[in-house]
Amino acid sequence: MKNIWIIIKYTFREALAKKIMITFLILSALTIIGFGLAFSLMGDAAGIGSVSQPNASTPQSSTEIISAGVRFLEYGFVATLFVIGLFLSIFSTAGLVPDLLKKGNIDLFLSKPISKFELLCAKYLGGLAIVFVNIVFLVGSIWLMVGLKFSFWETSFLLSIASITFVFATLYALMTLLGILTKSPVLPIIISFLIVIVLNPLLAMRSMLYDLTDSSVVKGIFETFYYLIPQANEIVTISQDSIMGKADIVYTPIYTTAALMIVYLSLSFFFFKKKDF
Amino acid sequence: MFAVETENISKIYKGAFGNKQIHALSDMSLSVEQGSFFGLLGPNGAGKTTIIKILLGITNPSGGSAKVLGQDISNYKLKKKVGFLPENHRFPPYLTGEQVLKFFGGFSDMSQPELKKRIDYLLDLTKMNDRRKYKVKTYSKGMMQRIGLAQAMVNDPDLIFLDEPTDGVDPIGRKEIRDMLLNLKDQGKTIFLNSHLLSEVELVADRVAIIDKGKIIKEGTVKELTETEKEYKITFAGHISDSFCNSELTSQRIDNIHTDYFTLKAEDDDRLNAVIDAMRSEGLLIQGIVPIKTSLEDSFIRLINTKNGGVSQ
Numbered sequence: 001m002k003n004i005w006i007i008i009k010y011t012f013r014e015a016l017a018k019k020i021m022i023t024f025l026i027l028s029a030l031t032i033i034g035f036g037l038a039f040s041l042m043g044d045a046a047g048i049g050s051v052s053q054p055n056a057s058t059p060q061s062s063t064e065i066i067s068a069g070v071r072f073l074e075y076g077f078v079a080t081l082f083v084i085g086l087f088l089s090i091f092s093t094a095g096l097v098p099d100l101l102k103k104g105n106i107d108l109f110l111s112k113p114i115s116k117f118e119l120l121c122a123k124y125l126g127g128l129a130i131v132f133v134n135i136v137f138l139v140g141s142i143w144l145m146v147g148l149k150f151s152f153w154e155t156s157f158l159l160s161i162a163s164i165t166f167v168f169a170t171l172y173a174l175m176t177l178l179g180i181l182t183k184s185p186v187l188p189i190i191i192s193f194l195i196v197i198v199l200n201p202l203l204a205m206r207s208m209l210y211d212l213t214d215s216s217v218v219k220g221i222f223e224t225f226y227y228l229i230p231q232a233n234e235i236v237t238i239s240q241d242s243i244m245g246k247a248d249i250v251y252t253p254i255y256t257t258a259a260l261m262i263v264y265l266s267l268s269f270f271f272f273k274k275k276d277f
Numbered sequence: 278m279f280a281v282e283t284e285n286i287s288k289i290y291k292g293a294f295g296n297k298q299i300h301a302l303s304d305m306s307l308s309v310e311q312g313s314f315f316g317l318l319g320p321n322g323a324g325k326t327t328i329i330k331i332l333l334g335i336t337n338p339s340g341g342s343a344k345v346l347g348q349d350i351s352n353y354k355l356k357k358k359v360g361f362l363p364e365n366h367r368f369p370p371y372l373t374g375e376q377v378l379k380f381f382g383g384f385s386d387m388s389q390p391e392l393k394k395r396i397d398y399l400l401d402l403t404k405m406n407d408r409r410k411y412k413v414k415t416y417s418k419g420m421m422q423r424i425g426l427a428q429a430m431v432n433d434p435d436l437i438f439l440d441e442p443t444d445g446v447d448p449i450g451r452k453e454i455r456d457m458l459l460n461l462k463d464q465g466k467t468i469f470l471n472s473h474l475l476s477e478v479e480l481v482a483d484r485v486a487i488i489d490k491g492k493i494i495k496e497g498t499v500k501e502l503t504e505t506e507k508e509y510k511i512t513f514a515g516h517i518s519d520s521f522c523n524s525e526l527t528s529q530r531i532d533n534i535h536t537d538y539f540t541l542k543a544e545d546d547d548r549l550n551a552v553i554d555a556m557r558s559e560g561l562l563i564q565g566i567v568p569i570k571t572s573l574e575d576s577f578i579r580l581i582n583t584k585n586g587g588v589s590q
Contacts, residue, residue, distance in 0.1 A: 002383075003384060006380070006383045006384065010369075010380060013369075013371075013372075014369065014371075017369070017371030018371075102367060103365065103367075104363060104364075104365045104366045104367035105366075105367045106335070107330070107333075107335055107361070107363040107366065108361075108363060108366055108367075108368070108381065108428075110333065110334060110335040111333045111335065111356060111359070111360075111361035111363070111438075112356060112381065112384040113353055113354050113355075113356040113357040113384055113385075114353065114384055115353045116334075116353075274337065276290070276330075276335075276336040276337055277330070277335050277336060
């Protein structure tokens with residue numbers, strides 16, 4: 001554990017020295033300012049609450065209306081924060097593993113009494129911890145702003161810290177695997193963005209695409225891809241549903257994504273152990 | 278117990294599709310005694326760095342077995358008592374020299390006060406004390422090597438692997454590093470040195486192995502490796518006749534015949550004296566007899582050339 005802790009601390013220091021942390025924080029701060037400006041233009045939560053439930057059949061108390069308004073707002077924020085959070089996280093951590101593997105650097109680490117498993121594990125956790133701190137700052141600040149503006153504190157919104165970090169953890173596991181295989185941050189960045197920008201939205205509406213074709217091959221390809229990449233869209237939906245207090249939430253995407261993360265990490269450890277430096 | 282022991286270690290690097298194979302090491306067996314100073318010599322690409330990397334678990338062997346400090350190399354914990362200075366090391370540029378030592382020393386079993394004391398000692402030893410608070414990115418090549426050496430010693434290792442430790446260091450710095458290494462040897466540490474600078478290895482190593490194309494082609498003490506037939510440069514005045522040169526005594530022994538000198542290979546002092554007597558009988562005036570010393574570099578070049586089918590010099 002001591003070795004893992006040393007590397008995690010070192011990864012933080014690396015992120016600070018390479019201005020990764022500060023860039024992440026500045027971009028997060030800009031996002032928060034953007035949200036703040038948007039809030040200043042908004043009416044009160046009661047108004048938003050009425051808009052969000054135009055067909056409410058039963059008369060509601062003002063607290064219920066404010067609660068509905070805040071939930072509606074935060075429902076909308078989750079998807080935006082997911083995209084912004086993942087973008088920033090991918091950029092800030094893509095270089096961590098490839099940099100570790102650079103000649104002259106990896107030799108120094110592997111000549112110490114630390115196993116390859118511990119080293120990679122620590123580097124992975126270090127990257128994850130950097131992202132977690134920044135996501136806490138980003139989501140926490142928005143939550144504070146919403147709470148202060150509307151005097152309503154919807155704690156389920158904070159679950160998106162966990163869900164964004166979780167989706168990133170899976171993407172980061174894939175980035176780690178690709179980083180080990182290519183020793184470069186380029187492919188991990190390209191693949192991660194491809195997943196977040198193209199594949200996730202496309203595969204989320206694959207049932208609509210199936211209406212356009214009968215080809216079992218096309219369906220097979222889509223289904224395979226669906227289970228080979230983190231199901232970010234579905235996890236966003238789970239976060240949104242929990243904010244809205246939905247009762248019948250299906251958690252399967254979380255399990256399949258967690259399984260995928262384990263597979264990516266196992267493959268990363270396998271290739272890292274086999275690789276010659 | 279040997280500090281390093283390898284048995285038929287081999288390493289084959291395969292191309293991306295497994296079609297191209299490079300035999301970096303072929304059945305290499307060597308042993309390094311504890312407390313000794315071992316030098317590994319070889320041309321570029323001979324496999325010197327590969328063997329160190331295998332011994333440290335940085336590269337996986339394709340075959341064979343190896344032990345370091347009596348333990349199988351698969352046990353990474355053995356590195357608690359091992360130090361390593363890689364060639365072209367890259368310390369985090371944003372750390373100071375002192376932070377580098379603190380960071381890498383953190384992996385040892387030392388307590389914080391012990392480590393602090395050790396770092397102070399090493400910064401003094403490597404004459405880096407006045408630069409301890411400077412970031413390593415501001416260091417010259419020589420300073421990088423010094424701090425690298427301190428890093429290799431930070432855990433107070435029993436065995437130190439050094440890959441080209443004096444690379445880029447000026448002659449005074451090289452001498453200081455050499456003295457440091459000899460001091461470590463005096464403390465009973467085992468030193469495994471890879472170097473291109475043969476003259477340097479000659480000065481410090483107890484035993485030397487010369488490798489080429491992944492194979493050890495000669496191993497022994499520096500004396501054993503440089504010992505050849507006794508050879509002399511004999512300068513003279515007078516005319517040297519063909520009959521003298523082609524006589525039974527001299528025809529196979531003299532070489533490089535010039536008007537004022539030739540070289541003589543004599544198996545023993547009797548033969549040398551016999552040739553001198555013959556020269557006097559010829560009426561030649563002997564002006565000088567100088568033994569020709571073979572350096573490790575000469576032996577190295579001769580061995581590599583011989584192995585590659587070139588002319589032995």
